[in-house]
Amino acid sequence: MKKYWIAIFITISLLAGVVIWSLRRGKKVDLTAYKQSKEAADEMAGRVLNYTAPKSKIFDLITMNFYEGFDLDTYQDTFPVYSDSSTLFSAEMRPGNIGIAKEMISRYDKIVSEASQIHRVPRILIYGIMLAEHERSVSLKQAESYSRPGSKYIGLMQISATTANDSLSRNITYKKLSQAQIDLFTKKGIIKGTGENAVVNVTNSHLRTADLNIHAGAEYLSRHINSWGIFQPEKLVVSYNQGEGALKRDGLTKATAAKVYEFYKGKNSGQIAQVKGYLLKILGKHGACDILFNDLGIKD
Secondary structure, three states, X not given: OHHHHHHHHHHHHHHHHHHHHHHHHOEEEOOOOOOOOHHHHXXXXXXXXXXXXXXXXXXXXXXXXXXXXXOOOOOOOOOOOEOOOOHHHOOOOHHHHHHHHHHHHHHHHHHHHHHHHHHOOOHHHHHHHHHHHOOOOOOHHHHOOOOOOOOOOEOOOOEOHHHHHXXXXXXXXXXXXXXXXXXXXXXXXXXXXXXXXXXXXXXXXXHOOHHHHHHHHHHHHHHHHHHHOOOOHHHHHHHHHHOOOHHHHOOOOOOOHHHHHHHHHOOOOHHHHHHHHHHHHHHEOOOHHHHHHHHOOOOO
16 A cells, blocks of 8 residues: 555656646747738737827727727726725825836836837736736835745736746737737747747746736736727736636626626625726726826826
8 A cells, every 4th residue: 555655656746747847848839930910910000009099088099990899888988997996096095006106117117118019008007907916015126026925926917927928829829929029038038949949938037027027917918908909908907817718707708897897896705706806906996097097197
């Protein structure tokens, strides 16, 4: 019996070693004659990042025809999207959160602006995630490499190496990435090798640097924009927080913003319950986007 358990232990250890070895090597991708698909190129070109809309508008819908198919009529064109507030983003906490947001912009705007342009993701969404994810007990400098105890999520955008690797490798496989994105991650050592021998390998060490953490998070946001469109931030927020299968699991892929919020608002326990708080942190009254848009003028 003892030999039996020793054999099982050795087998499990070997399997675990293989998994760890494979993760460290990264995910193999084929970059032979890589070219972004026309559908993905058109979708990215159609996103509005620099616009001249009235203050009451987030995006200039008048000059934007690409997203006609999305349910724009139910989308509220001002922040906050929801009237409720989360504990961290109340009226009382607003001055302190404005201060954190100002420091973020001062410290990281060069990186965020680059990520916004390359990944075609609005700065307000990148900063919104960063502000909502920031652990108030640590400084921004500490936040660059911070992981909550026992958590695999790292840094300013609280993204894991598994998520970053999966997003990048899938987007390469389905030819969703632009050449600018391929070039960026190659230059930064995330994509290594060429042709059919190329490998995507985002490590925890990579994600502990502000630069790569923000780019990995922005690429992941870009993936969700590709799925839901830029005018449905509530679905982007849920997907970023819960994974891209969450909305399908919860039957909300075609739901309006109000229905998405109402669904999660009514849940009182488990992982689903935390989504309401996350939505409010980013899109609610006194939330991250409310502060960024109305107090600090981040509108792109």
